[in-house]
Amino acid sequence: MTQWQKAEQFLATTHEVLNQPPALENYNLFHADLALQEAVQRGHANWAEPDIAAMGALAGQADTIALGFQANAHRPQFQSHDRFGHRVDLVEYHDAYHQLMQIATAHGLHASPWAKPQLGAHVARAAQYYMHTQVEAAHGCPITMTFAAVPALQHQPDIAKQWLPKLLAPSYDPRNVPDQQKQAVTIGMAMTEKQGGSDVRANTTRAYAVGTEGPGQLYELVGHKWFVSAPMCDAFLVLAQTKHGLSCFLMPRWRPDGTKNPLQIQRLKDKMGNVANASSEAELRGAMGWMIGEEGRGVRTIIEMVAMTRYDCMIGSSAGMRQATVQALHHCQHRAAFGAQLIDQPLMQNVLADLALESEAALALTMRMATALDQRDNEHEQALARIVVPAGKYWICKRTPEHAYEAMEVIGGSGVMENCIMPRLYREAPINAIWEGSGNVQCLDALRAVERQPESYAALQAELLQVKGANKALDKAIAELPKRLAQAQAQPFFARQWVEHMARTMQAALLQQHAPNAVADAFCQSRLGEVSHMGYGRLTDATAAKTILRRAWPHE
Structure with missing residues (x-):
């Protein structure tokens, strides 16, 4: 053996991987978390342990973990118009994002305590959400907003009766079609404006009654929203001013006649984190919305x-x-x-x-x-x-x-x-x-x-x-x-x-x-x-x- 061959043989040993941990995958997040197990027990959610453990196993699988990486590697892409010049306001997500949304909704993270209320329901949801979010956090935004929208919609029973069955459904439909064609929907929020931020009482967006004024009635919304997260949700809870003050409205992406509601996305936010989920700026150019709750009491x-x-x-x-x-x-x-x-x-x-x-x-x-x-x-x-x-x-x-x-x-x-x-x-x-x-x-x-x-x-x-x-x-x-x-x-x-x-x-x-x-x-x-x-x-x-x-x- 020549000196070079000996040196080459020695150098080859440097390619052997030593003292490196294996990837943390294919384990059950619930079984590995004693504090979470104890919290589920004392929160009266032991009845849900099979489902919680199943989520723990799913969240620890290598394929599931990979979805989080893929969803963040491929940011959402915005198209304002189609190739024929029609306004579409379309945000396209990587399939990994949709798969994570499907997992979340199939396990009821968006609605289970409302769909099946019982002692421990919120604890069971929190335990599953806690593990699923460890895989990928950004897609949790529309899941959380859909979950949180239920108490607000219940202020307007006639509107709630129309929307809640689809909101509570344990499934996910990402198609860009009117809500009338879907069996499951997601709800977003469009609250803040650039001049106010958290001070929503400074909002300038106006709401004009199409006919009769008051709760449950149809209005046209004119203004802007500085932060519309998850803009492909099927509808949004919006704050806008009427002559009686700041009021709350449910604004769908599509009008009842199947035409596009003029909620027009201006651009996607270029965020440092949370990149798998789209956040946007939008203008409301006469977008239809139904008043939710008492007029002038939108914050309430x-x-x-x-x-x-x-x-x-x-x-x-x-x-x-x-x-x-x-x-x-x-x-x-x-x-x-x-x-x-x-x-x-x-x-x-x-x-x-x-x-x-x-x-x-x-x-x-x-x-x-x-x-x-x-x-x-x-x-x-x-x-x-x-x-x-x-x-x-x-x-x-x-x-x-x-x-x-x-x-x-x-x-x-x-x-x-x-x-x-x-x-x-x-x-x-x-x-x-x-x-x-x-x-x-x-x-x-x-x-x-x-x-x-x-x-x-x-x-x-x-x-x-x-x-x-x-x-x-x-x-x-x-x-x-x-x-x-x-x-x-x-x-x-x-x-x-x-x-x-x-x-x-x-x-x-x-x-x-x-x-x-x-x-x-x-x-x-x-x-x-x-x-x-x-x-x-x-x-x-x-x-x-x-x-x-x-x-x-x-x-x-």
Whole structure:
């Protein structure tokens, strides 16, 4: 053998792949998530466990995971006109997007608690949505809007009677045809305008009665909408001004006679994340819409819808945290450095356990709100949801970007490559914090709840008193909450401090009630203690960290 042949033989060994983790696929997300299993049980959704486990298996399949990558690699494409010059306002999606939509609707993520109401229905949906969203988040936008539209449409029974059967159907029809030709429809929202954003009372779009005025009647809408997400939905809930003030309308993409409703898309938004779903700017040029609810009370009509979309933001951000956590854990179980597996190295254990801790706390708060939504006739539960949903939406969504970054850093260089899910999770992370009302909007809404519905704060206090004496740091945080509220009420300048404190305290209380001591006490020490922190990798109990890791990832 020549020297060159020997060298070539040696070089060939560098092509052998060593010390690289296998792809995280073909596993059951539900069976690998003890905290989720426990939340389903205490949320009275054990009757749905076969369906939840089936979704867990489906979400973990390699083919399903691939759909998420494909849907994001092929962005939606907009065609304003067809080749003959006809206005079509058509947005075309990759087939992977449609397959994900089909999975979501077939499992009732868009409507199951309304279609089959029973105790635990919202918990069962939340559990399935939590796992499905870990595959791909962007297509969840029309799923969430369709789900949230039901309470708004119920303000107008005659319109609801026409639309709800197709909205509740467990199927998906992506065809660009009038809703009269479909058995299943999706609903979107077109609320904000460029001059107002979250301040929808600044909207300038006008609604003109075609004949008789008032609820259920037909109007023509003239104006613009700055953010129309999922513009291929079959109809949209729209806010527009009448002579009696801001009102809510249902605006279909097609008129009853089968002609195109003049909702004209101007362009698609060029977003940094959430790219599998189209978001657009549109002009309404006499588009037909039917008034939903009382004239001049449009915000009141959609307020429950907004609460539902904000709640789904909690699910989505919690799901992002979970997927980031398991990607980091899986990587560290299969990667060695400096003479040991990463997951066995003490400092890495601290970081991983802290990531898992944040993820479980987010899930606990999210699933507690699902339980509240399941008890719509319970005054305490509804009052609790009124204050905790905006606080939870604020805090969980706010924590997700840093969480995604930290998990990406755990994985290292390969974690920033586009063939890894981590860049997508990182780009997706800020979306929910901004959509459906940014952080300041949520904090002011929580203050408004205390002012207008004081029973909401009373419900929160009653909830926290259940764990009095469980942990000294938690007791101190509960005692401090009224002082923080008084400060925020006197000076809204401090509203974020109050809401953050409230959300962390509520998370700690839930973990004290339902999680192992190692999890609950570590959260209280690190998030509420004298030296509380907001970064990762600063836990103080190494034994507890190992317990947290075993709980977070029993899959392997």
